[in-house]
Amino acid sequence: MFDKVLEQILSIARDAWGFLAGLLIVVAMLGGLYYVLQGTAGATFGGGRMTSMAMIGLVGIVILVLVAFLLIPQLGEMLKSSTASTTLLTLVE
Numbered sequence: 001m002f003d004k005v006l007e008q009i010l011s012i013a014r015d016a017w018g019f020l021a022g023l024l025i026v027v028a029m030l031g032g033l034y035y036v037l038q039g040t041a042g043a044t045f046g047g048g049r050m051t052s053m054a055m056i057g058l059v060g061i062v063i064l065v066l067v068a069f070l071l072i073p074q075l076g077e078m079l080k081s082s083t084a085s086t087t088l089l090t091l092v093e
Helices: 002-044 048-092
Strands: none
Touching: 002 048
């Protein structure tokens, strides 16, 4: 009985992950474009501080995207394996 519910939840979670991944890519691209334009404006007008802050912001966005795409799937695998072990323990008892 719970297997059907779990399958439905997993399919919704897969769809939600796809949507969130696409949204994260779009937001990261827009943020990257903002920082590139800010850095270009700073370099054009001689604003060293503006350029350096833009470079730091761009690196921050890259780090956030890498963490999101490397950490979140691993957390999902960990949760899936813990769910499977819990189900196995329930079956054994």
